[in-house]
Amino acid sequence: MTGVITAKGEGWIEVRTDGEDGSKRYIPRWIGGMPANGGGFEKSMIEKFAKVKVGDHVKLAWLMEEHLRVTALEVIAAE
Numbered sequence: 001m002t003g004v005i006t007a008k009g010e011g012w013i014e015v016r017t018d019g020e021d022g023s024k025r026y027i028p029r030w031i032g033g034m035p036a037n038g039g040g041f042e043k044s045m046i047e048k049f050a051k052v053k054v055g056d057h058v059k060l061a062w063l064m065e066e067h068l069r070v071t072a073l074e075v076i077a078a079e
Contacts, residue, residue, distance in 0.1 A: 001015075001017055001018075001058065001059070001060060001061075001062070002017070002018050002056065002058065002059045002060075002076065003016050003017040003018050003019065003020075003057070003060075004016050004018075004055065004056070004057050004058070005052055005053065005054050005055065005056045005058060006021065006023040006054065006055060008049060008052065008053075009020070010029065010041060011023070011027060011041055011049065012025055012026065012027045012049070013026055013049055013052065013070075021067065023048060024068055025060070025067075025068065026059075026060070026062055026068045026070045027041065027067050027068070027069055027070070028041040028042040028045035028046055028049070028069060028070055029041070029042045029045065029063075029065065029069045029070070029071060030065075030069075031043075038071075041047040045070055045073065047073065048073045049073075051052050052073070052075060053078070053079045054079065055079030056075050056076075056077070056078055056079050057076045057077040058073060058074065058075055058076060059072075059074045060071075060072060060073045060074070
């Protein structure tokens with residue numbers, strides 16, 4: 001899907017899908033087990049979230065795994 005980043009924080013982004021009114025919050029996939037055993041958000045996606053800006057037009061792939069989780073993120077047009 002494609003849309004515009006409307007908000008972001010540490011470990012999440014909100015995207016308004018092209019042609020829709022509201023935004024949805026997306027988080028990275030969880031990799032591994034519990035945090036004590038080395039599990040955590042996918043580090044490469046956290047790095048991508050840090051680089052994008054509110055207003056950027058993005059293309060993303062996602063899946064539903066307890067939450068909306070981003071599996072791929074690409075900036076189509078920077079803000």
